[in-house]
Ligand SMILES: [Fe+2]
């Protein structure tokens with residue numbers, strides 16, 4: 001009996017490890033087509049580098065969202081909460097794939113620190129999940145609202161001609177808003193200070209590093 005339990009624990013650990021590797025080093029496929037329809041503009045080198053920096057930040061944001069949601073799902077108590085987290089994670093996989101594609105088009109690449117971003121987010125997700133499902137959903141709301149705000153900043157800051165990146169970001173922003181709304185409706189609790197402030201600080205640090213590396 002205990003051999004069976006050990007095997008299933010090992011199985012679960014292997015699934016988590018495989019997912020982590022796929023997200024951080026592989027190229028998980030999107031289920032929905034990429035929303036970028038405009039022609040790829042010929043951007044001057046500095047503008048191209050800036051657009052790539054912003055899309056690398058967005059890609060890392062999606063890596064973090066995956067780590068957070070899979071960490072939370074691994075310890076969620078209620079099957080409905082777990083299903084909610086895994087559903088949101090699927091749309092984040094689309095975002096991840098679209099950002100990776102745009103980075104390639106901009107002759108750039110994802111952050112070299114993706115395994116670290118994922119591991120950190122997974123640890124935070126697991127800790128949040130262990131506090132209970134209200135907290136779990138509260139983390140989803142806070143994460144999605146912060147991502148929505150930085151996507152807004154990117155829409156301001158991207159080169160005006162880079163319509164392809166803008167098309168991707170607009171759809172991502174709509175998805176993130178929906179993820180936050182759904183989590184609120186599912187019973188998220190408001191996170192007390194200083195948690196939202198600490199999350200904002202961590203995301204500021206991430207953006208600073210991911211813009212270049
Ligand atoms: Fe996302």
Ligand SMILES: [Fe+2]
Pocket residue numbers: 065088092144175176179
């Ligand atoms: Fe999201």
